[in-house]
Amino acid sequence: MSTIIRARQWLTTHPLALDAALAAAVLTCMVAASFVDPRGKDGITWSLNTPDDLSLVLMTFGAAALVFRRRAPMTVLAVTGTLSLIESVTGDPRAPVAMSAVIALYTVAARTDRHTTWRVGLLTMIVLTGSAMLAGPLPWYAQDNLGVFAWIGIGATAGDAVRSRRAAVHAIRERAEKAERTREEEARRRVAEERLRIARDLHDVVAHHIALVNVQAGVATHVMDKRPDQAKEALAHVREASRSALNELRATVGLLRQSDDPEAPTEPAPGLVRLDELLGTFRSAGLQVEVACTDHGSTLPAAVDLAAYRVIQEALTNVRKHAGAEAKAEVSVVRVGPNVEITVLDDGVGEDDLPDAGGGHGLIGMRERVTALRGTLTTGPRYGGGFRVHAILPVTTRTSPAKDSV
16 A cells, blocks of 8 residues: 555656656557447457558557646647547548547646636537538448547546546635634734733732832831831831732733643632722822722622722722822722723822823723723823723623633
8 A cells, every 4th residue: 555655646746757657558548449340240349450550640649649738738639639530530440549639628627617628628529529420431320429429528527527626625625724824823812812911910910019119118218217116017018018919920920831830820810809908008008098889799700800900900009109199099899780880080189190191001001901801991180180090891791802811
């Protein structure tokens, strides 16, 4: 079996050798068939008479033309058809030169479209069969004339069937390759979205905790000499904030681990269940935060729960950084129909009242996170001072990249 496979592969890479072997086989068949006398007294008989010189020449040239059937199929069909036409008009008894024309027509049908096959096949059939019936030495209803008609139809049909099969196989292969490319592109898209999600989480974690560390460090520096007890308390808050930052960074970066890596993080992503803990960190940093209304009774999807937590975290971080030391914040989480609405208000009067005035990415990250869940985010200054962040997150989301990546 391996020898046959190697021979097939070699013939596939050397089509000219394959066509030469085919031409030799066709010539052998035509010469052998020329000894058959279909009109013998006792029916079809084998005769010892060799075909005439003209028939041998026509058979030789017809077979030789088949060597080039792949390079110029139409030209080869014209040559073999002309040789067959000459034989059908002059040969008696007739030699099977038309066999080369049938092979050439098969090649044309296999390498062109169906419309061309119909046109060329009908033309070849009409010319060869009509000339044999009208100008040949045999009666128009002779078996030889009907045989030419039948073999030409078989050649065209077989070639068209081979072409259709090749086209079907090629289409299946293309669909498989396209599906493979689509899977690879989908995998790359999911990786990119996961990286973006992790980048958002890293930004939210770092911005929140570093802001708290900065505030508490400033307090400790200010009261170090006069009130050392308060300075120690501020430094304790710094240590707690830094420890929380390290833990969240470890959990977030741990998402990049492989499944077989040791000590993979098992801590769930933060959500609204940890809202009181989050607000406590801001209160310990000196920010007055009030909870107007919370919705603790609903169970939110993981992606929505995480997004709500991150929006509140980033909004309060912006309040602490930009709204001034005496600013107050108000947080509201309300379930309204199929949505959950998060609102963060402040009455800050700081110089950089707009959270994105310094060129940060806080509002951009919030907007990307909310948009990924097909929600809406509205931000802007409040009338009379302060800033407002309002996010609407659909609780029952359609399939989206954000849900897939969580």
